[in-house]
Amino acid sequence: xxxYCELWGDGMTWYLNPKNYPRHMYTLPRPDAKPRAAxxxxxxxxxxxxxxxxxxxxxKGPEEFEAxxxxxxxxxxxxxxxxxxxxxxxxxxxxxxxxxxMANPLGLIACLCRKAMLAVEERSRPETTCMGxxxxxxxxxxxxxxxxxxxxxxxxxxxKEWLRDLDTRGFMHSLMMFGPRFIGGICNCDYPVCDALAxxxxxxxxxxxxxxxxxxxxDLCNGCGICAQRxxxxxxxxxVTIDKANIDQMRCFGCGLCETGCPRQAIxxxxxxxxxxxxxxx
Amino acid sequence: xxxxxxxxxxKPTPVDLTKLPLKFPKIEIDYSKCTVPFWxxxxxxACSQLVFQVYCKQxxxxxxxxxxxxxxxxxxxxxxxxxxxxxxxxxxxxEDAITITY
Ligand code: SF4
Ligand code: SF4
Ligand code: SF4
Ligand code: SF4
Numbered sequence: 436x437x438x439y440c441e442l443w444g445d446g447m448t449w450y451l452n453p454k455n456y457p458r459h460m461y462t463l464p465r466p467d468a469k470p471r472a473a474x475x476x477x478x479x480x481x482x483x484x485x486x487x488x489x490x491x492x493x494x495k496g497p498e499e500f501e502a503x504x505x506x507x508x509x510x511x512x513x514x515x516x517x518x519x520x521x522x523x524x525x526x527x528x529x530x531x532x533x534x535x536x537m538a539n540p541l542g543l544i545a546c547l548c549r550k551a552m553l554a555v556e557e558r559s560r561p562e563t564t565c566m567g568x569x570x571x572x573x574x575x576x577x578x579x580x581x582x583x584x585x586x587x588x589x590x591x592x593x594x595k596e597w598l599r600d601l602d603t604r605g606f607m608h609s610l611m612m613f614g615p616r617f618i619g620g621i622c623n624c625d626y627p628v629c630d631a632l633a634x635x636x637x638x639x640x641x642x643x644x645x646x647x648x649x650x651x652x653x654d655l656c657n658g659c660g661i662c663a664q665r666x667x668x669x670x671x672x673x674x675v676t677i678d679k680a681n682i683d684q685m686r687c688f689g690c691g692l693c694e695t696g697c698p699r700q701a702i703x704x705x706x707x708x709x710x711x712x713x714x715x716x717x
Numbered sequence: 718x719x720x721x722x723x724x725x726x727x728k729p730t731p732v733d734l735t736k737l738p739l740k741f742p743k744i745e746i747d748y749s750k751c752t753v754p755f756w757x758x759x760x761x762x763a764c765s766q767l768v769f770q771v772y773c774k775q776x777x778x779x780x781x782x783x784x785x786x787x788x789x790x791x792x793x794x795x796x797x798x799x800x801x802x803x804x805x806x807x808x809x810x811x812e813d814a815i816t817i818t819y
Contacts, residue, residue: 438724483770483795490798494741497734504730519726551770554758554784579781580773627767633796639729717727 437643437717438518443616448646450526450610450618456537456569482630483551489638508640523609523622523631525645527691527704528598531608531621535594538568538618542575542586543597546622548630550583558584564601566594566621571613598623607632607667607690609642626667636668644717645689647704651680655701662693662702685716742802743818744768744794751814754792755784760806760815761792766799769806 439449449455485507492503508520526534535541545557546565557563567575567586575582589597598608598621606623609631613619624632634641649671658678663671670686671693673679680693680702694702707713751757754771761769771790775782782789794800800817807815 438726441724483772483793486795487793487797490741490796493732493737493739493798496738500732500734500737508726508728518724519728521727551772552761552767554755554761554771554790577778578776579779580776583781627796637731639731643727715725715727 436714437524437646438521439524439643442518448530450524451530451533451537453537455616455618482548482634486630486634486638504638504640511640517612517615520640521643522641523611524643525607525609525688525690526621527645527647527689528602528608528695529691529704530646531598531610532595534568534610534618534621535566535591535598539591540569540572541589541591541594542567542572543589543594544575544582544586544620545584547581548624549628551630552628556583560587563587563597564606564623566597566623568618568620571617571619602692602695605665605692605696607688607692609690624667632667644687645691646707647689647691648684648687648707648710648713649682649689649691649693649702650684650705651682652701652703653677653679655699656680656697657699657701659698661696661698665692665696667692684710684713739798740819741797742800744797744800744806745816745818746792746794747812747814747816748791750812751792751810752787753785753790755790757811759809759811763805763809765803765805766796766801768794768796768800770795 443449443452443455445452445454488503492500511517511520511522543560543563544565544567545563549555549557549564572586575586601623606625609622609624610618611620611622622629622631626632626636631641656679660673662680663673667690668686668688670683672681674681689704691704694704761771769792771792773782773789774791775789784790802817802819804817807817
Protein backbone atom coordinates (compact mmCIF):
# COMPACT_ATOMS: atom_id res chain seq x y z
CA UNK A 436 0.00 0.00 0.00
CA UNK A 437 1.08 3.57 -0.64
CA UNK A 438 2.51 5.10 2.54
CA TYR A 439 0.06 7.99 2.43
CA CYS A 440 -2.91 5.62 2.19
CA GLU A 441 -1.57 3.68 5.12
CA LEU A 442 -1.36 6.87 7.18
CA TRP A 443 -4.32 8.87 5.99
CA GLY A 444 -6.43 6.68 3.70
CA ASP A 445 -8.96 5.14 6.11
CA GLY A 446 -9.29 2.27 3.64
CA MET A 447 -9.54 4.37 0.48
CA THR A 448 -7.15 6.21 -1.83
CA TRP A 449 -5.93 8.87 0.53
CA TYR A 450 -6.37 11.88 -1.75
CA LEU A 451 -9.95 10.84 -2.47
CA ASN A 452 -10.73 10.63 1.24
CA PRO A 453 -12.91 13.66 2.07
CA LYS A 454 -11.42 13.68 5.55
CA ASN A 455 -8.20 15.01 4.05
CA TYR A 456 -9.81 18.21 2.79
CA PRO A 457 -11.40 19.95 5.79
CA ARG A 458 -10.48 23.44 6.91
CA HIS A 459 -8.51 22.41 9.95
CA MET A 460 -5.95 20.63 7.76
CA TYR A 461 -4.24 23.95 7.36
CA THR A 462 -2.30 24.70 10.51
CA LEU A 463 -2.52 28.36 11.42
CA PRO A 464 0.61 29.82 12.99
CA ARG A 465 0.43 30.81 16.63
CA PRO A 466 -0.03 34.58 17.10
CA ASP A 467 3.45 34.90 18.58
CA ALA A 468 5.13 32.84 15.83
CA LYS A 469 7.68 34.53 13.57
CA PRO A 470 6.44 35.06 10.00
CA ARG A 471 7.57 32.23 7.75
CA ALA A 472 8.39 32.36 4.08
CA ALA A 473 5.40 31.70 1.83
CA UNK A 474 4.94 27.95 1.69
CA UNK A 475 5.46 27.76 -2.04
CA UNK A 476 8.34 30.17 -2.39
CA UNK A 477 10.31 28.29 0.23
CA UNK A 478 10.12 25.25 -2.00
CA UNK A 479 12.13 26.20 -5.07
CA UNK A 480 14.62 27.82 -2.73
CA UNK A 481 14.66 24.52 -0.92
CA UNK A 482 14.94 22.60 -4.17
CA UNK A 483 17.71 24.82 -5.44
CA UNK A 484 19.72 24.27 -2.27
CA UNK A 485 18.90 20.57 -2.14
CA UNK A 486 19.85 19.94 -5.75
CA UNK A 487 23.07 21.92 -5.42
CA UNK A 488 24.00 20.07 -2.24
CA UNK A 489 23.39 16.70 -3.91
CA UNK A 490 25.45 17.63 -6.97
CA UNK A 491 28.29 18.85 -4.72
CA UNK A 492 28.05 15.62 -2.72
CA UNK A 493 28.29 13.53 -5.89
CA UNK A 494 31.71 15.12 -6.46
CA LYS A 495 32.85 14.15 -2.98
CA GLY A 496 32.03 10.45 -3.04
CA PRO A 497 29.42 7.78 -2.26
CA GLU A 498 29.50 8.14 1.55
CA GLU A 499 29.03 11.90 1.38
CA PHE A 500 26.24 11.50 -1.18
CA GLU A 501 24.36 8.94 0.89
CA ALA A 502 24.71 11.04 4.04
CA UNK A 503 23.37 14.14 2.24
CA UNK A 504 20.45 12.19 0.82
CA UNK A 505 19.62 10.69 4.19
CA UNK A 506 19.78 14.06 5.94
CA UNK A 507 17.35 15.47 3.38
CA UNK A 508 14.90 12.58 3.68
CA UNK A 509 14.97 12.76 7.48
CA UNK A 510 14.83 16.56 7.45
CA UNK A 511 11.80 16.56 5.15
CA UNK A 512 10.11 14.14 7.51
CA UNK A 513 10.53 16.53 10.42
CA UNK A 514 9.98 19.86 8.73
CA UNK A 515 7.28 19.05 6.20
CA UNK A 516 5.78 16.12 8.03
CA UNK A 517 5.94 14.20 4.77
CA UNK A 518 7.21 10.69 4.86
CA UNK A 519 10.67 9.84 3.60
CA UNK A 520 11.08 13.08 1.71
CA UNK A 521 8.03 12.51 -0.52
CA UNK A 522 5.84 15.58 -0.82
CA UNK A 523 3.73 14.83 -3.83
CA UNK A 524 2.19 12.05 -5.86
CA UNK A 525 1.35 11.56 -9.51
CA UNK A 526 -2.41 11.64 -10.14
CA UNK A 527 -4.20 10.82 -13.38
CA UNK A 528 -6.59 13.35 -14.86
CA UNK A 529 -9.68 11.45 -13.69
CA UNK A 530 -8.52 11.64 -10.05
CA UNK A 531 -7.44 15.27 -10.34
CA UNK A 532 -10.99 16.01 -11.50
CA UNK A 533 -12.37 14.30 -8.40
CA UNK A 534 -9.98 16.31 -6.22
CA UNK A 535 -11.17 19.67 -7.52
CA UNK A 536 -14.71 18.60 -6.70
CA MET A 537 -13.76 18.04 -3.09
CA ALA A 538 -11.41 20.95 -2.41
CA ASN A 539 -12.38 24.57 -2.04
CA PRO A 540 -11.40 27.28 -2.92
CA LEU A 541 -9.53 26.67 -6.19
CA GLY A 542 -7.09 29.24 -7.54
CA LEU A 543 -5.07 29.11 -10.76
CA ILE A 544 -1.59 30.46 -10.15
CA ALA A 545 1.83 30.74 -11.75
CA CYS A 546 4.21 27.79 -11.51
CA LEU A 547 7.23 28.46 -9.34
CA CYS A 548 9.47 25.94 -11.05
CA ARG A 549 8.92 27.50 -14.46
CA LYS A 550 9.57 30.89 -12.93
CA ALA A 551 12.88 29.66 -11.52
CA MET A 552 14.03 27.63 -14.53
CA LEU A 553 12.93 29.90 -17.37
CA ALA A 554 12.55 33.31 -15.67
CA VAL A 555 8.98 33.64 -16.95
CA GLU A 556 5.96 35.09 -15.24
CA GLU A 557 2.59 33.49 -15.90
CA ARG A 558 0.54 36.62 -15.49
CA SER A 559 -2.70 35.91 -17.32
CA ARG A 560 -5.11 33.09 -16.71
CA PRO A 561 -4.40 31.13 -19.93
CA GLU A 562 -0.72 31.10 -18.98
CA THR A 563 -1.21 29.58 -15.53
CA THR A 564 -0.04 26.00 -15.06
CA CYS A 565 -0.37 25.54 -11.30
CA MET A 566 -3.37 25.31 -9.00
CA GLY A 567 -3.67 26.06 -5.32
CA UNK A 568 -6.36 24.20 -3.38
CA UNK A 569 -7.92 24.73 -0.03
CA UNK A 570 -8.06 27.37 2.65
CA UNK A 571 -4.31 28.00 2.55
CA UNK A 572 -4.90 29.90 -0.69
CA UNK A 573 -6.91 32.57 1.13
CA UNK A 574 -3.66 33.94 2.51
CA UNK A 575 -2.15 34.53 -0.91
CA UNK A 576 -2.22 38.33 -0.79
CA UNK A 577 0.44 38.35 1.89
CA UNK A 578 2.98 37.06 -0.65
CA UNK A 579 2.55 38.99 -3.91
CA UNK A 580 6.03 37.98 -5.04
CA UNK A 581 5.20 34.29 -4.83
CA UNK A 582 1.83 34.83 -6.49
CA UNK A 583 3.08 37.15 -9.22
CA UNK A 584 0.20 37.55 -11.60
CA UNK A 585 -2.32 37.04 -8.87
CA UNK A 586 -4.78 34.24 -8.29
CA UNK A 587 -7.54 33.41 -10.74
CA UNK A 588 -10.38 31.87 -8.71
CA UNK A 589 -12.33 29.19 -10.54
CA UNK A 590 -15.27 26.87 -9.98
CA UNK A 591 -14.71 23.12 -10.03
CA UNK A 592 -16.12 22.87 -13.56
CA UNK A 593 -13.75 25.57 -14.80
CA UNK A 594 -10.90 23.84 -13.00
CA LYS A 595 -11.71 20.56 -14.73
CA GLU A 596 -11.73 22.23 -18.11
CA TRP A 597 -8.38 23.85 -17.30
CA LEU A 598 -6.95 20.47 -16.21
CA ARG A 599 -8.17 18.80 -19.39
CA ASP A 600 -6.59 21.49 -21.52
CA LEU A 601 -3.23 21.03 -19.79
CA ASP A 602 -3.59 17.28 -20.13
CA THR A 603 -4.12 17.65 -23.87
CA ARG A 604 -0.96 19.74 -24.05
CA GLY A 605 0.99 16.96 -22.32
CA PHE A 606 1.44 18.14 -18.75
CA MET A 607 1.35 15.36 -16.13
CA HIS A 608 -0.61 16.11 -12.98
CA SER A 609 0.63 15.67 -9.46
CA LEU A 610 -0.65 16.70 -6.09
CA MET A 611 1.50 18.77 -3.81
CA MET A 612 1.48 18.74 -0.03
CA PHE A 613 2.24 21.70 2.17
CA GLY A 614 2.86 20.06 5.50
CA PRO A 615 1.52 16.79 6.84
CA ARG A 616 -1.61 15.62 5.10
CA PHE A 617 -2.43 19.07 3.73
CA ILE A 618 -3.01 18.83 -0.01
CA GLY A 619 -2.18 22.34 -1.13
CA GLY A 620 -2.25 22.15 -4.88
CA ILE A 621 -2.21 20.32 -8.18
CA CYS A 622 0.95 20.78 -10.24
CA ASN A 623 1.06 20.25 -13.95
CA CYS A 624 4.59 19.20 -14.68
CA ASP A 625 7.09 18.07 -17.20
CA TYR A 626 10.69 16.96 -16.95
CA PRO A 627 13.11 18.73 -16.61
CA VAL A 628 11.35 22.01 -15.86
CA CYS A 629 9.41 20.67 -12.86
CA ASP A 630 11.86 20.58 -9.97
CA ALA A 631 9.86 18.05 -7.99
CA LEU A 632 9.88 15.67 -10.93
CA ALA A 633 13.59 16.25 -11.50
CA UNK A 634 14.29 15.51 -7.84
CA UNK A 635 12.41 12.24 -8.16
CA UNK A 636 13.89 11.14 -11.47
CA UNK A 637 17.45 12.28 -10.76
CA UNK A 638 17.75 11.60 -7.03
CA UNK A 639 14.81 9.41 -6.03
CA UNK A 640 12.63 11.50 -3.80
CA UNK A 641 9.95 14.20 -3.59
CA UNK A 642 7.24 12.56 -5.64
CA UNK A 643 5.56 9.20 -5.18
CA UNK A 644 4.25 7.15 -8.08
CA UNK A 645 0.49 7.12 -8.49
CA UNK A 646 -2.11 4.49 -7.73
CA UNK A 647 -2.40 3.11 -11.27
CA UNK A 648 -0.27 1.68 -14.03
CA UNK A 649 -0.98 1.83 -17.73
CA UNK A 650 -1.62 -1.26 -19.88
CA UNK A 651 -1.75 -1.51 -23.69
CA UNK A 652 -4.29 -3.55 -25.57
CA UNK A 653 -2.30 -4.76 -28.57
CA ASP A 654 -5.45 -5.58 -30.53
CA LEU A 655 -6.46 -1.92 -30.51
CA CYS A 656 -3.03 -0.28 -30.81
CA ASN A 657 -2.12 0.71 -34.38
CA GLY A 658 1.42 1.87 -33.57
CA CYS A 659 0.84 5.59 -34.19
CA GLY A 660 3.35 6.52 -31.47
CA ILE A 661 1.42 9.44 -29.96
CA CYS A 662 1.58 7.92 -26.48
CA ALA A 663 5.36 7.61 -26.63
CA GLN A 664 5.66 11.38 -27.08
CA ARG A 665 3.61 11.97 -23.94
CA UNK A 666 5.35 9.75 -21.38
CA UNK A 667 7.58 11.87 -19.12
CA UNK A 668 9.09 8.86 -17.39
CA UNK A 669 10.67 6.74 -20.11
CA UNK A 670 8.21 4.00 -19.21
CA UNK A 671 6.52 3.84 -22.59
CA UNK A 672 8.49 2.95 -25.69
CA UNK A 673 7.50 1.89 -29.17
CA UNK A 674 8.15 -1.79 -29.62
CA VAL A 675 9.34 -1.47 -33.23
CA THR A 676 9.56 -5.23 -33.83
CA ILE A 677 5.79 -5.57 -33.65
CA ASP A 678 4.96 -1.89 -34.17
CA LYS A 679 2.97 -1.53 -30.93
CA ALA A 680 3.40 0.49 -27.76
CA ASN A 681 5.16 -1.20 -24.85
CA ILE A 682 4.95 -0.10 -21.21
CA ASP A 683 7.40 -0.96 -18.45
CA GLN A 684 5.03 -1.01 -15.49
CA MET A 685 7.87 -0.97 -12.99
CA ARG A 686 8.77 2.47 -14.33
CA CYS A 687 5.25 3.73 -15.01
CA PHE A 688 4.08 6.54 -12.70
CA GLY A 689 0.41 6.06 -13.55
CA CYS A 690 0.06 9.63 -14.76
CA GLY A 691 -2.36 8.51 -17.46
CA LEU A 692 -1.05 10.86 -20.16
CA CYS A 693 -0.65 7.97 -22.58
CA GLU A 694 -4.22 6.90 -21.87
CA THR A 695 -5.74 10.33 -22.47
CA GLY A 696 -3.59 10.84 -25.60
CA CYS A 697 -4.32 7.57 -27.37
CA PRO A 698 -6.73 8.16 -30.27
CA ARG A 699 -7.80 4.49 -30.26
CA GLN A 700 -8.40 4.02 -26.52
CA ALA A 701 -5.85 1.22 -26.61
CA ILE A 702 -4.39 2.13 -23.22
CA UNK A 703 -6.18 1.69 -19.92
CA UNK A 704 -5.18 2.53 -16.37
CA UNK A 705 -5.23 -0.43 -14.02
CA UNK A 706 -5.34 -0.05 -10.26
CA UNK A 707 -2.10 -1.17 -8.69
CA UNK A 708 -4.08 -2.72 -5.83
CA UNK A 709 -5.09 -5.46 -8.28
CA UNK A 710 -1.49 -6.34 -9.16
CA UNK A 711 0.23 -8.04 -6.20
CA UNK A 712 3.77 -7.66 -7.57
CA UNK A 713 3.41 -3.88 -7.78
CA UNK A 714 2.44 -3.36 -4.14
CA UNK A 715 5.88 -2.11 -3.15
CA UNK A 716 6.62 -0.16 -6.33
CA UNK A 717 6.21 3.47 -5.44
CA UNK B 718 6.33 12.78 16.44
CA UNK B 719 4.33 9.94 14.91
CA UNK B 720 6.14 6.62 14.91
CA UNK B 721 6.57 5.68 11.29
CA UNK B 722 9.10 2.93 11.70
CA UNK B 723 6.61 0.31 10.49
CA UNK B 724 6.04 2.10 7.17
CA UNK B 725 7.87 0.93 4.11
CA UNK B 726 9.24 4.14 2.67
CA UNK B 727 10.42 3.71 -0.93
CA LYS B 728 14.08 4.60 -1.44
CA PRO B 729 14.76 4.60 -5.17
CA THR B 730 18.12 6.22 -5.85
CA PRO B 731 18.83 6.57 -9.56
CA VAL B 732 22.40 7.67 -8.82
CA ASP B 733 24.93 4.85 -9.28
CA LEU B 734 26.94 5.03 -6.06
CA THR B 735 29.72 2.87 -7.46
CA LYS B 736 30.52 5.59 -10.01
CA LEU B 737 31.05 8.27 -7.36
CA PRO B 738 32.92 10.53 -6.97
CA LEU B 739 32.21 12.20 -10.31
CA LYS B 740 33.73 15.40 -11.58
CA PHE B 741 31.54 18.21 -12.92
CA PRO B 742 32.36 21.56 -14.52
CA LYS B 743 32.76 24.48 -12.11
CA ILE B 744 30.64 27.44 -13.13
CA GLU B 745 31.37 30.81 -11.54
CA ILE B 746 29.05 33.79 -11.83
CA ASP B 747 30.33 37.28 -11.11
CA TYR B 748 27.44 38.89 -9.27
CA SER B 749 28.95 42.36 -9.58
CA LYS B 750 28.33 42.02 -13.33
CA CYS B 751 25.12 39.96 -13.36
CA THR B 752 22.58 42.06 -11.48
CA VAL B 753 19.23 41.62 -13.24
CA PRO B 754 19.09 37.93 -14.22
CA PHE B 755 15.28 37.66 -14.24
CA TRP B 756 15.23 40.47 -16.76
CA UNK B 757 18.25 39.34 -18.82
CA UNK B 758 17.72 35.54 -18.67
CA UNK B 759 19.99 34.97 -21.68
CA UNK B 760 21.93 32.14 -20.05
CA UNK B 761 18.74 30.41 -18.92
CA UNK B 762 17.44 30.46 -22.47
CA ALA B 763 20.73 29.45 -24.08
CA CYS B 764 21.46 26.45 -21.90
CA SER B 765 20.03 23.25 -23.38
CA GLN B 766 20.76 21.39 -20.14
CA LEU B 767 18.81 23.76 -17.87
CA VAL B 768 21.75 24.22 -15.56
CA PHE B 769 20.72 27.68 -14.33
CA GLN B 770 17.87 28.83 -12.12
CA VAL B 771 16.84 32.21 -10.76
CA TYR B 772 15.38 32.88 -7.37
CA CYS B 773 14.09 35.95 -5.58
CA LYS B 774 16.55 37.22 -2.98
CA GLN B 775 14.18 39.69 -1.38
CA UNK B 776 11.10 37.67 -0.64
CA UNK B 777 9.08 39.76 1.76
CA UNK B 778 5.59 39.96 3.08
CA UNK B 779 3.21 42.25 1.14
CA UNK B 780 5.90 43.15 -1.37
CA UNK B 781 6.26 42.28 -5.02
CA UNK B 782 9.75 42.85 -6.32
CA UNK B 783 10.62 44.43 -9.64
CA UNK B 784 12.91 42.15 -11.67
CA UNK B 785 14.43 45.20 -13.36
CA UNK B 786 15.78 46.45 -10.07
CA UNK B 787 19.38 45.25 -9.52
CA UNK B 788 19.81 42.66 -6.79
CA UNK B 789 16.22 41.45 -6.51
CA UNK B 790 17.01 38.14 -8.21
CA UNK B 791 20.08 35.96 -8.38
CA UNK B 792 21.02 33.37 -10.97
CA UNK B 793 22.51 30.14 -9.60
CA UNK B 794 23.95 27.02 -11.21
CA UNK B 795 21.90 24.11 -9.98
CA UNK B 796 22.22 21.15 -12.36
CA UNK B 797 25.95 21.42 -12.81
CA UNK B 798 26.05 17.63 -13.17
CA UNK B 799 24.35 17.99 -16.55
CA UNK B 800 26.60 20.72 -18.00
CA UNK B 801 28.32 19.59 -21.21
CA UNK B 802 30.64 22.64 -21.40
CA UNK B 803 29.25 23.78 -24.74
CA UNK B 804 30.05 27.34 -23.59
CA UNK B 805 26.85 28.75 -25.09
CA UNK B 806 26.03 30.54 -21.83
CA UNK B 807 29.43 32.22 -21.82
CA UNK B 808 28.92 33.36 -25.41
CA UNK B 809 25.47 34.86 -24.87
CA UNK B 810 26.15 36.59 -21.55
CA UNK B 811 26.13 40.33 -22.30
CA GLU B 812 28.06 41.09 -19.11
CA ASP B 813 30.77 38.40 -19.40
CA ALA B 814 29.74 37.26 -15.95
CA ILE B 815 30.17 33.49 -16.46
CA THR B 816 33.39 31.48 -16.31
CA ILE B 817 33.50 27.72 -16.65
CA THR B 818 36.43 25.54 -15.66
CA TYR B 819 36.82 21.78 -15.52
S1 SF4 C 1 -1.31 6.21 -28.91
FE1 SF4 C 1 -2.59 4.35 -28.73
S2 SF4 C 1 -2.73 3.55 -30.82
FE2 SF4 C 1 -1.04 5.04 -30.80
S3 SF4 C 1 0.80 3.77 -30.39
FE3 SF4 C 1 0.06 4.51 -28.39
S4 SF4 C 1 -1.29 2.87 -27.67
FE4 SF4 C 1 -1.01 2.51 -29.85
S1 SF4 D 1 3.35 4.82 -19.35
FE1 SF4 D 1 1.61 6.24 -19.44
S2 SF4 D 1 0.79 6.31 -17.34
FE2 SF4 D 1 2.83 5.37 -17.25
S3 SF4 D 1 4.20 7.09 -16.79
FE3 SF4 D 1 4.18 6.86 -19.03
S4 SF4 D 1 2.56 8.25 -19.75
FE4 SF4 D 1 2.27 7.98 -17.53
S1 SF4 E 1 23.40 35.93 -19.32
FE1 SF4 E 1 24.92 36.79 -17.90
S2 SF4 E 1 24.02 38.72 -17.21
FE2 SF4 E 1 22.38 37.55 -18.16
S3 SF4 E 1 21.44 36.45 -16.45
FE3 SF4 E 1 22.97 35.06 -17.28
S4 SF4 E 1 24.82 35.47 -16.08
FE4 SF4 E 1 23.41 37.18 -15.72
S1 SF4 F 1 28.35 25.33 -20.89
FE1 SF4 F 1 26.50 24.77 -22.04
S2 SF4 F 1 25.57 23.15 -20.79
FE2 SF4 F 1 27.07 24.16 -19.49
S3 SF4 F 1 25.91 25.70 -18.40
FE3 SF4 F 1 26.73 26.72 -20.21
S4 SF4 F 1 25.13 26.53 -21.78
FE4 SF4 F 1 24.66 25.08 -20.13
